[in-house]
Every structure is written in structure tokens, then in C-alpha cells.
Amino acid sequence: MKLPKFTYHRPDTLDEAVAVLAEHDDAKVLAGGQSLLPVMAMRLGRPEHLVDIGRVPELAHLRLDDDGTLVIGAAVTHAAAERAALTRAAPLVRQALPLIGHAAIRSRGTVCGSLAHADPAAELPAVAIATGATIVARSVRGTREVAAADLFVGYLTTVLEPDELLVEVRVPPSSPTAGTAVLELSRRHGDFALIGVAAMVDRDPDGVVTSCALAFFGADAVPRRVHEAEAALIGGPASLERFTSAAELVVQVLEPSDDIHASRAYRRHAAGVLTRRALAEATGALTPVGAAR
Amino acid sequence: MSPIHSDSSVAVALTVNGAEVATDVQVRRTFADFLREDLDLTGTHLGCEHGVCGACTVEVDGELVRSCLTLAVQMDGCRVTTIEGLAEADGRLSPLQQAFRDTHGFQCAFCAPGFLLTAKVLLAHNPSPTRDEIREALSGNLCRCTGYESIIAGVEAAARAGAVGRSSDDRTTEDPATGGHR
Numbered sequence: 001m002k003l004p005k006f007t008y009h010r011p012d013t014l015d016e017a018v019a020v021l022a023e024h025d026d027a028k029v030l031a032g033g034q035s036l037l038p039v040m041a042m043r044l045g046r047p048e049h050l051v052d053i054g055r056v057p058e059l060a061h062l063r064l065d066d067d068g069t070l071v072i073g074a075a076v077t078h079a080a081a082e083r084a085a086l087t088r089a090a091p092l093v094r095q096a097l098p099l100i101g102h103a104a105i106r107s108r109g110t111v112c113g114s115l116a117h118a119d120p121a122a123e124l125p126a127v128a129i130a131t132g133a134t135i136v137a138r139s140v141r142g143t144r145e146v147a148a149a150d151l152f153v154g155y156l157t158t159v160l161e162p163d164e165l166l167v168e169v170r171v172p173p174s175s176p177t178a179g180t181a182v183l184e185l186s187r188r189h190g191d192f193a194l195i196g197v198a199a200m201v202d203r204d205p206d207g208v209v210t211s212c213a214l215a216f217f218g219a220d221a222v223p224r225r226v227h228e229a230e231a232a233l234i235g236g237p238a239s240l241e242r243f244t245s246a247a248e249l250v251v252q253v254l255e256p257s258d259d260i261h262a263s264r265a266y267r268r269h270a271a272g273v274l275t276r277r278a279l280a281e282a283t284g285a286l287t288p289v290g291a292a293r
Numbered sequence: 294m295s296p297i298h299s300d301s302s303v304a305v306a307l308t309v310n311g312a313e314v315a316t317d318v319q320v321r322r323t324f325a326d327f328l329r330e331d332l333d334l335t336g337t338h339l340g341c342e343h344g345v346c347g348a349c350t351v352e353v354d355g356e357l358v359r360s361c362l363t364l365a366v367q368m369d370g371c372r373v374t375t376i377e378g379l380a381e382a383d384g385r386l387s388p389l390q391q392a393f394r395d396t397h398g399f400q401c402a403f404c405a406p407g408f409l410l411t412a413k414v415l416l417a418h419n420p421s422p423t424r425d426e427i428r429e430a431l432s433g434n435l436c437r438c439t440g441y442e443s444i445i446a447g448v449e450a451a452a453r454a455g456a457v458g459r460s461s462d463d464r465t466t467e468d469p470a471t472g473g474h475r
Contacts, residue, residue, distance in 0.1 A: 001342045005299035008320035008366065012294065020296075030364075037323075037362050038343040049296070054367060079356060102433025104350050104357035104411070189432040 001041040009051045014058040014138065014167065017051055022140040022163045024049045029165055032077060034101070034109035035117045059167060064089050068173030074113070074166055078106035090171040092131055092198050095182040096123040102190040115151065116166045118158050118222070121192040123182060125152055126223040130198040130215035133171045137164040152222040175211070178202040179282035183274045184217070187261065193218045194262045195270045199278035201238060209233045214246070214278075219256045219271060226250050229275065238283045240276075247275040305369040309334070310378030318365040324358075325349045327365035328375060336376035336406050340435070347434030350407035351375050357414050376406035379413070388456030389413055389447075398447035400438035407434050412448045421452055 009027075011017040021027050027049035030036055039045045053059055053075055061073040062084055070090045072081060081087050082097040093111075100106055100114070100123055114124040115135060128135075128148035135146050137160055148169075151158050160166060174180070184196030200213040212230040217223050229249040236242055256267035297303050302317035309332060318327055325342075328334045328351070340346035342361045349360040352374040379387045386394065389412060399405050408431065415422060415430040422430065427448045428441075436444060 002326070003321050003323065003364075005321060007299065008297045008303070008364075010294040010366070033364070033367070034344065034359075034362055037364075041343050041361075052364075052367065102347070102357075103414070103430065104347065104359050104433055105344065105362075107353075107356035107358055108363060189429055 003037065003040050004043060004046045006040075006047060007049045009049060010055055011051065011053070012055060014056055014165075017053055017056055018138055018140050018163070018165055020049070020051050021165060025162065027051055027162070029053055029074075029113075029116070031074060031110040031113040032108035034105050035113065035119065053165070061168070062086070070171040070173075071168055072111045072171070073168045074110065076111055078109050078111060078114075079103070081111050082106065089173060090131065091174055091178075091180040092127045092182060092200060093124075093171055095180060096127045096198065099123050099182060099184055099190075099193075099196075105190075112166050112169055115148075115169055116158060116160065118152050118156050119192070120152075120155060120221055120223060121194075121196075121218040123184070123193070123196065123198070123217060126196065126198045126215040126217040127182065128169065128171075129223050129225055130200055130213040131171050131174070132213075133169050135166050136168045136170065137161075138167045139164045143167075149225075155221040174200070175202045178211075179284070181278040181281035183278045183281070185270050185274065195219055195256065195267045195274065197271065197274045197278045199275070199282050201233070201279060201282045203238055203283070207237050209236060209238050214250065214275060216250075216254060216271060219254045219267065224254065226253050228253055233279075238279070240280065243276050243279040246279065247272040250275045303366050305366060307368050307370060308372040310374055320364065320366050322365045323361050324351075324363040324365045324368050325360035327368075328360060331365075334375050334377050338403055338406055340403070345435070346404070347407040347411065348404050350410050350434065352410050352414055355414070355417070357411055374410070374413075376409060379409060388454050389416070389451045392451035392454055392456060393444070393447035396443050396446040396450050398439065398444040400436075404434060404436045404438075408436065408444055412451065415448070416452060416456060420455070422448070424449070 009020045026047050028047035030050045030052045059073045059075040062076045063071050064086045078097055078100050087094050114122050133148040137144050178200050180200045182198045184193035186193045195218040198215045202211045204210050212233045214229050215225045229246040233246050251268050251272040254271050256264050258264045297320050299321040302319050305318050306315040325339055328337045338348040340348035344359045344362040350357050351360045353371050411434055427445050
């Protein structure tokens, strides 16, 4: 499968990159290309212009701001984020990264590219909504911030306009007492998840759950939080009985699709199982260090 | 850089198996096709051409890359090792290749270039991997002959023999600022 024809642009600056996007109606941003190039190879998409942002220096940043916000620029690969010690500040990101594809995909694929591509079975969009992350979009018209919760509107679709470039994602600091887990079910390691969950649970010193996030991937056309189950956990102890009740709510609320890999009923059942396991893992190991895999 | 149409070419300069390469390449050319068609390095195999089978995996700046999922123009300035860069100049197999051969890790061997490069990079970062770590590292490569056991045994044998992966130009990408490789 060879690539269809396109015109290649390799801007040297961010201003140049957004100018090219503004100039052409049918332009796609090429970062790692690990999703875009297969889409083109299979003729699922035939953009007339590719804008390669791999050489734009303003997009290569990976930093921890003074307030603890982890900022990941558009050119930062999964592998670079995985290696960088400072991503430990965002345990859900840290735990999700090794689950993405294979090493040979993570070496080129980018964190922001995963968000812009918005595959509902991908890990990072769910992590973004679980952590309350914000993305920054830039165009010749200006810069705007979009909450991850508002970013994903449908299968492979975000609110970003065609002339906008997702320049960075900002992941707010995690509570030092919060526990986290990312669990997924896939046919083989590195395959897309049939269903998966990013879970965060924070408790006060008495063990009462004070905040909770349960974000699912592979469960809908967009990454999906189940607020009903989160609300059911908040205000009470983090007990296995209550985890089971939350998991039952998840099974009732989620409406995953059928496909050749798994039936809807199987996905719902697995979502419940993963919910219980993720909550147990998150609360069993309250030290949010990236060592957990 | 001004826009370049698919049928036009752009100059690239890169290092392949220790040799400097400077040439023009069509922007639509994948890196795999560039290696095979333009450089005549046909040891890099193309199975699925959409990033699933792992046969086309090569080493770029110390990391594994699917050559079918990259454009040749994106490799401008990179250092690349392909299967042709593993054996010694006199044709002797590298310790890793020899270990695969000893454990019968090659059957039809269509997948072997990808497996060998993947094992090389694994051993460069983790000279004594556990069986689980080997299985996870190889999970992105498909083999339809061996059932994988002999390939895993090959990596284990190479690790025992101390066949730590070595870039053809001894370059590593460890970066203290980003914590180095896992």
C-alpha cells in the first residue's frame, strides 16, 4: 500500500506552520505519522497537503511548570515522554504510555498526535479527560485553550478547526494522596484495547473518597467518563463492596459497540471487571509513582 | 522550506549502516521503499505496509522505527541501521544472528530482519531481559512459521552470550535531561 499523492510542507517555525494550515483547505498535520500514514496508505484519508511539524523547535518542549502542570509539546514522542523523569508528575500519563502500541510505534508517535487523532480506543484521550487536561490550539486567528472534556466530539473527531494546530497539552498536577491505575484488555500486548479504563481515586486521612475519575476507552465513539459511578464512590470508604457497586453502574451506563473482536455484552462485562481491578489497584498503592505498570 | 509536490524530490542526507548517504528522494517515498528501491537494501522486508507486522522495523538513532510508517524525508539527518548492518564486514554473523541461527529462530525468515533489529535494540537497553520482557519487546513483530518459541530462545541465548546490541556507528541516544532509555 503506497501513499497517495500530496504536497509536502516542512515549516521551520510555528508561525510558518499555522500559516500553511490557514492557506490550504485540505491540509493535515504530520507529527509522528503513526496513525496518519496508515490512514493514507489505506486510502481512508487523502489530504492534499501534509505539514510536517517535526522540525518546528517551538513544539519540542516537555516541562514541569512551577505549579506542577506537566506541559507536553506537539513534537514530543511517546518514547521521549516515557523516558523523561518529569512525567512522573502525571502518574496516569506515565502508566498509559507503555500500553500504547509497541516500542517501534512509540518512538515516532506523539502524545499530542494521539489526542488530535482522537481514536476512541486509544489510551491518552481517556487519560486527558480523567486528569482534566487542557490542550492549546494555535492558528493564524490566535490561540485558544480547550478542556479535554470538550475536545472529543465523535469518532476520530475533535472540536479543532482545520486551520488549528494542537501545540501542547497541559496536564494539571495530581493530588499527592491520589492513587491511579490504567488497565486495558487487548488481544495481544500493544493491540488497540477492546476496552480500558484510566482510574484516579483520592482519599482523605480517614479513608473517605474525596474525588474520583473513571474514564473509559474503547467504550464509545469518544473517551467517556462515567460520572454516575464516580459520584457513587465519593463520600464513602474505598471498600471492595463499593467498588463492585461502582462497577455495576459502569456496566449499566456504558454502551460499547459490537465488532469482530468483541461483542457489546463482552465489552460491558469486561468494563465492570476492569473498573473493580483498577479501583483496587489505585487504592492499594497510594504512592503515585510511575513504577506501576 | 517551500512546498514540495509528491512527484518532486527533496535532498536528504543520512547515515545508513555507517555510510553517508546524500541523495534526492520523492516526498511520497516511504523510508522502507527508499531503503529497498533507492539504496538497494532489500533485506528490510515489507509485510503489511501499515505498521502491523513489524517486518520492516529498522533502528534509527538508537530507537526502533517502522520504516513503512515513515517518509524518507523525515529521516533526513538520522543514523540508521538495517539488517545489512548487523553482520561483520567479512560476512561473519553477529553474535545475535548466530544465536538466532543456533536456536532455529529462522524458518522462512521473512520476519527475521524486524525481529533481529528489535532484539538488538532490546538488548542494547536491557542486556539481561526476562522472558516476559522479551515477549513484550517482540510483541510488535509477527512470525507465521516458528510459533515464536525459537525466536525467544534466540534472544535469551544472545543475552547469555553477551551479544549486547551495538549500533554500527556506536551512537546512542541516551539523554541525561530526559532520563536516558528505560
